[in-house]
Amino acid sequence: MNFPVIKAAGFVLVHAPNIMMEHGTTITMERKNNPDSDYLQKTAQSIRSFEEAVNYAPNQVFIGNLTPEDLQELPRPWHQNPVNKGPQGKYGDIIPENEFYAVMKIADSFQLVELEEEFAARVKTILVSKNIFNDKQLDLLDKSSERDYIEKLVYSGKADGLYENNQLVGCVREAHESDPNLSAHVVFENLVAKASGILALKNLLNKNNLDAAQIDYIIETSEEAIGDMNQRGGGNLAKAIGEIADCSNATGVDMRAFCAGPAHGILTAAALVQSGIFKNVVVMAGGSSAKLGMNSRDHVNKDMPVLEDMVGGYAVLISENDGKNPVIRTDIVGKHKISSGSSPQAVIQAIVVDPLEKNQLKLTDVDVYAPELQNAEITTPAGAGDVPLANYKMIGAMAVKRGEISREELPQFVTQHGVTGFAPTQGHIPSGVPLLGYIRDNILAEKMQRAMIIGKGSLFLGRMTDLFDGISFIIESNSGVLQDSLKGNNEEEFKQEIRNMLADALQELARSMGGGRPSDE
Amino acid sequence: MDMANQTRIKEVAEKFGTDKVVVILGGAEAESAGLTAETVINGDPTYAGPLTNIALKLPVYHIFEIKDLIDPEVYDAQISMMEMVLDVDAIKDEMESIRQQFS
Numbered sequence: 370m371n372f373p374v375i376k377a378a379g380f381v382l383v384h385a386p387n388i389m390m391e392h393g394t395t396i397t398m399e400r401k402n403n404p405d406s407d408y409l410q411k412t413a414q415s416i417r418s419f420e421e422a423v424n425y426a427p428n429q430v431f432i433g434n435l436t437p438e439d440l441q442e443l444p445r446p447w448h449q450n451p452v453n454k455g456p457q458g459k460y461g462d463i464i465p466e467n468e469f470y471a472v473m474k475i476a477d478s479f480q481l482v483e484l485e486e487e488f489a490a491r492v493k494t495i496l497v498s499k500n501i502f503n504d505k506q507l508d509l510l511d512k513s514s515e516r517d518y519i520e521k522l523v524y525s526g527k528a529d530g531l532y533e534n535n536q537l538v539g540c541v542r543e544a545h546e547s548d549p550n551l552s553a554h555v556v557f558e559n560l561v562a563k564a565s566g567i568l569a570l571k572n573l574l575n576k577n578n579l580d581a582a583q584i585d586y587i588i589e590t591s592e593e594a595i596g597d598m599n600q601r602g603g604g605n606l607a608k609a610i611g612e613i614a615d616c617s618n619a620t621g622v623d624m625r626a627f628c629a630g631p632a633h634g635i636l637t638a639a640a641l642v643q644s645g646i647f648k649n650v651v652v653m654a655g656g657s658s659a660k661l662g663m664n665s666r667d668h669v670n671k672d673m674p675v676l677e678d679m680v681g682g683y684a685v686l687i688s689e690n691d692g693k694n695p696v697i698r699t700d701i702v703g704k705h706k707i708s709s710g711s712s713p714q715a716v717i718q719a720i721v722v723d724p725l726e727k728n729q730l731k732l733t734d735v736d737v738y739a740p741e742l743q744n745a746e747i748t749t750p751a752g753a754g755d756v757p758l759a760n761y762k763m764i765g766a767m768a769v770k771r772g773e774i775s776r777e778e779l780p781q782f783v784t785q786h787g788v789t790g791f792a793p794t795q796g797h798i799p800s801g802v803p804l805l806g807y808i809r810d811n812i813l814a815e816k817m818q819r820a821m822i823i824g825k826g827s828l829f830l831g832r833m834t835d836l837f838d839g840i841s842f843i844i845e846s847n848s849g850v851l852q853d854s855l856k857g858n859n860e861e862e863f864k865q866e867i868r869n870m871l872a873d874a875l876q877e878l879a880r881s882m883g884g885g886r887p888s889d890e
Numbered sequence: 891m892d893m894a895n896q897t898r899i900k901e902v903a904e905k906f907g908t909d910k911v912v913v914i915l916g917g918a919e920a921e922s923a924g925l926t927a928e929t930v931i932n933g934d935p936t937y938a939g940p941l942t943n944i945a946l947k948l949p950v951y952h953i954f955e956i957k958d959l960i961d962p963e964v965y966d967a968q969i970s971m972m973e974m975v976l977d978v979d980a981i982k983d984e985m986e987s988i989r990q991q992f993s
Contacts, residue, residue, distance in 0.1 A: 710968070712968040712969065712972075713971065713972055714967065714968055714969065714970070714971040714972060715967075715968060717971065752919065752921065752922050754918065754919060759918070759975065762974070762975040763971060763972070763975050765974075766971045766972075766974035766975050767971055769974060770970065770971060770974075776974070779974065
């Protein structure tokens with residue numbers, strides 16, 4: 370069996386403080402219910418600059434300039450201990466909000482994004498120098514609007530504003546006057562997911578010298594629903610993103626499973642590649658504007674900057690086995706079944722323990738686990754604790770229960786098999802996938818042999834089931850030995866055909882010699 | 891304690907009577923377990939949810955506190971892992987303190 374490989378991974382972070390103030394649900398709900406609150410004022414005063422966001426160590430881990438081990442060693446709180454790194458990383462980039470507005474405009478196929486003339490010209494110059502988009506795409510930025518026109522649209526409620534330093538520099542218009550699923554707000558959210566997804570996919574392609582035309586299929590795994598009033602989640606961001614990223618030979622699909630979406634998507638991609646249906650499948654997602662500033666109330670209460678100002682995106686390429694890149698072991702898959710139960714122990718048993726046990730592996734045989742990798746500096750002030758650490762303790766506790774390690778060795782297990790969380794709290798983004806670049810590099814460098822990606826999803830949030838969800842798979846070093854399964858099948862078929870021909874010839878011979886009964890004729 | 895859970899507790903208490911309802915918590919952390927306990931005894935301390943100024947005075951325990959009442963096999967299969975992960979003593983102390991303070 371030839372397992373598919375993780376051929377490359379790309380990431381993006383967008384610093385989006387104004388989008389947070391206008392579209393983060395914690396903030397917008399407060400503005401609606403309590404427009405003069407101290408919290409809103411303090412939040413507006415606690416916004417980070419782009420430079421602060423770039424020099425924030427967890428963001429540098431996300432784009433590949435630092436490792437999780439580096440982060441563990443750095444003094445905390447990280448927001449008070451900046452690192453001196455640039456916005457370009459090995460796996461991805463951090464881009465400022467004004468450039469992102471330009472990407473939203475390029476991503477917009479229905480002339481719904483309006484940019485003010487001076488602003489559009491300014492950001493076009495920046496994007497031209499970055500060489501990410503072609504001339505035709507960049508020329509879309511020439512179709513700008515007068516400030517008065519944009520102001521009228523926003524004040525009439527027919528558009529949501531785009532702001533830079535509290536100045537209105539553009540807007541996203543509603544796509545239908547009465548369809549709630551095409552309101553300015555929904556179109557805005559969807560364009561943020563699309564534009565950040567485009568940047569993640571572009572980083573995957575450009576930073577790994579990949580040919581966009583070689584991509585056969587795209588699986589998009591964000592948490593937005595694309596559609597109108599007759600089909601709220603009809604789709605399809607995958608193809609829409611592929612179009613802008615010049616993946617001319619691809620089609621695709623949106624897969625949804627809350628935060629477990631990326632892990633489900635990667636397994637599906639692995640199946641498509643291993644079966645031979647497609648050779649190169651990209652699994653990817655842009656980020657969420659609604660989740661920005663989700664815990665900002667707790668951050669400002671503790672006199673911290675609002676750290677949830679980053680829109681995240683990821684893209685990973687799953688390809689045919691090349692004998693080199695790490696493989697996805699499609700025979701070691703954990704799943705949280707409908708009947709598994711939703712206590713934390715039942716979840717870890719189903720997703721982590723069962724697949725390893727079934728394949729005669731111990732919990733200690735996995736070098737590193739990649740569960741939800743949220744940055745604890747964001748979640749701890751809000752009372753959610755250190756999410757990755759809690760996951761590692763749970764996995765270690767199962768190793769204790771199974772007699773693989775002693776109770777005293779639990780802290781050591783956590784250190785040896787876990788990493789420090791660094792991902793922004795963007796739902797599907799922290800769910801295992803931010804570690805894919807790091808895992809691939811370490812396996813290729815033979816520093817690691819085996820890793821487990823764990824996706825978990827809170828399905829109950831959608832109120833259709835109170836079930837939890839989770840799925841996991843193993844990434845392993847490539848043995849370099851390829852089985853020519855096609856040749857093997859052909860040989861077997863050929864042999865069978867010879868047998869059939871011989872049987873027919875012998876029957877014919879028997880008949881010609883008069884050995885057959887007359888009634889057979 | 892989130893709004894949806896406050897609503898459900900309020901409805902259950904109204905439907906069956908506060909003398910027939912016991913609240914069992916599974917919270918992972920002492921402070922949040924304590925806040926939830928306070929909410930179902932004395933009302934929502936954040937003055938944001940449906941239990942604001944409603945003191946249901948419900949008996950409330952954390953699952954770790956009622957270990958002796960649970961089938962050991964079920965407890966081992968569902969809860970024992972978390973006993974190793976969480977600060978059980980801190981949670982128990984906080985629960986006891988909240989009950990003494992508000993009951």
